[in-house]
Amino acid sequence: MTDIRVLDDEADYRAAHALFRGTLHHPPAPDDRWKVALESYLPGRVLASFDGGEMVGTVQSFPSALALPGGEVVRMGAVSRVGVRADRTRRGVLSGLQSAQLRGLRELGDVAATLRASEAVIYGRFGYGAATRGRTLRLDRRRAAPRSRVRGDVRLVGLEEGERIIRTLFERVSPGRPGTIARWDAWWSMNVRHSGEEALRIVVRSGPGGDDGYVAYKVDPGSGGLLDERSSVLTVLDLWAVTPEAWADLWRFLVGVDLVSEISAPLRPLDEPVGWLLADPRACKVVAEDDETWLRLLDVPQALARRGYRAAEPVVLGVRDRYLPDNEGAYLVAPDGATRTDREPDLVLDVDVLAAAFLGDVPFRALAATGRLEVVDPAAVARADALFAVDQSPWSGTYF
Numbered sequence: 001m002t003d004i005r006v007l008d009d010e011a012d013y014r015a016a017h018a019l020f021r022g023t024l025h026h027p028p029a030p031d032d033r034w035k036v037a038l039e040s041y042l043p044g045r046v047l048a049s050f051d052g053g054e055m056v057g058t059v060q061s062f063p064s065a066l067a068l069p070g071g072e073v074v075r076m077g078a079v080s081r082v083g084v085r086a087d088r089t090r091r092g093v094l095s096g097l098q099s100a101q102l103r104g105l106r107e108l109g110d111v112a113a114t115l116r117a118s119e120a121v122i123y124g125r126f127g128y129g130a131a132t133r134g135r136t137l138r139l140d141r142r143r144a145a146p147r148s149r150v151r152g153d154v155r156l157v158g159l160e161e162g163e164r165i166i167r168t169l170f171e172r173v174s175p176g177r178p179g180t181i182a183r184w185d186a187w188w189s190m191n192v193r194h195s196g197e198e199a200l201r202i203v204v205r206s207g208p209g210g211d212d213g214y215v216a217y218k219v220d221p222g223s224g225g226l227l228d229e230r231s232s233v234l235t236v237l238d239l240w241a242v243t244p245e246a247w248a249d250l251w252r253f254l255v256g257v258d259l260v261s262e263i264s265a266p267l268r269p270l271d272e273p274v275g276w277l278l279a280d281p282r283a284c285k286v287v288a289e290d291d292e293t294w295l296r297l298l299d300v301p302q303a304l305a306r307r308g309y310r311a312a313e314p315v316v317l318g319v320r321d322r323y324l325p326d327n328e329g330a331y332l333v334a335p336d337g338a339t340r341t342d343r344e345p346d347l348v349l350d351v352d353v354l355a356a357a358f359l360g361d362v363p364f365r366a367l368a369a370t371g372r373l374e375v376v377d378p379a380a381v382a383r384a385d386a387l388f389a390v391d392q393s394p395w396s397g398t399y400f
């Protein structure tokens with residue numbers, strides 16, 4: 001018989017951390033890494049499942065916020081470190097933990113939860129839908145001559161100063177575009193201050209109004225060392241800009257870094273126009289496109305009400321939610337907002353399918369064409385697409 005507990009002491013947190021790492025086939029963290037990871041274990045946010053007194057599974061979350069289309073920002077639980085011991089999988093341990101976590105986050109007041117999925121088949125059943133995607137760009141650096149020179153000022157900064165500057169800049173840009181999220185203290189600590197990346201470099205760009213963009217990157221010199229620039233790869237880890245000018249300068253800077261053969265930029269927004277900066281746009285290839293944010297709408301009435309909609313005829317959505325049945329029902333969605341209604345639905349969908357469309361990434365017509373949507377009124381599909389349309393591709397840009 002398994003029971004689920006909220007963990008609250010360091011020994012249990014460390015056991016949960018080791019359990020999770022074991023599910024990813026990593027050894028437990030050594031003491032110095034654990035000291036850093038401990039900051040990310042927050043009271044009330046770490047759950048574990050016990051079987052006969054032994055810990056067999058764990059999930060946790062971080063406090064965050066999510067930008068919605070229309071500009072509103074809602075409370076969001078960033079779910080992470082999900083794992084079940086290899087000798088206890090496929091007997092409902094994760095299902096129990098998910099059920100407790102989803103209810104717990106909703107009770108905390110979170111409107112949504114998001115996560116990054118190790119496998120695409122795990123989370124749909126719990127009501128998560130793939131709601132944003134990212135592209136991996138690969139640039140042949142020597143061929144990728146920019147069409148113009150860097151216009152503002154671009155400077156390399158040390159880690160300590162850099163962290164301070166980029167945190168401030170990040171808070172100016174995110175939450176901003178739909179899908180962007182707020183980062184929590186331990187995210188910065190684990191990904192910048194104590195990233196373990198000796199090669200981490202931070203470059204800040206400034207224009208007439210001061211600092212307005214940054215890029216964090218690392219260069220792997222490759223097997224031949226830096227003198228063999230054929231195999232050295234620069235990886236873009238984090239790049240944000242307040243203005244289009246700052247964004248363009250940061251990319252111009254990157255393609256000017258010497259002794260680099262290739263630039264790899266994983267999980268960038270779908271609408272980032274890097275090729276247009278280059279004299280030879282073919283020097284920039286899209287080499288992958290992956291799901292990024294898995295979104296779980298915990299409070300559907302609030303999520304739908306706080307999202308912005310475009311001008312179009314209204315539509316009535318019928319929502320099904322096995323795990324959080326309070327969300328079930330019909331919602332009238334119109335340009336001025338969304339409310340519960342007694343009207344018969346035009347389209348009926350599970351909450352994971354609604355999540356896929358919610359930030360504007362997946363059109364309702366794609367969901368209808370693939371049978372993920374029950375279409376009662378065929379004309380409602382185009383109306384829903386018009387209402388849910390967005391200007392910018394939804395994107396988070398924060399991996400956790």
Ligand SMILES: CC(=O)SCCNC(=O)CCNC(=O)[C@H](O)C(C)(C)COP(=O)(O)OP(=O)(O)OC[C@H]1O[C@@H](n2cnc3c(N)ncnc32)[C@H](O)[C@@H]1OP(=O)(O)O
Pocket residue numbers: 023024057079080081082083084085088089090091092093094095096115116117118119121122125
């Ligand atoms: C946000 C993140 O942290 S992502 C990282 C997720 N963790 C990992 O990938 C680590 C390795 N994997 C694991 O630890 C486990 O396999 C988990 C956590 C993914 C699943 O835990 P389990 O306890 O086995 O899940 P549980 O038994 O509750 O499964 C529920 C259902 O999902 C299905 N399922 C669960 N995991 C998978 C999977 N990886 N592939 C296919 N189906 C799966 C089960 O078959 C079951 O289906 P059913 O209801 O039709 O019987």
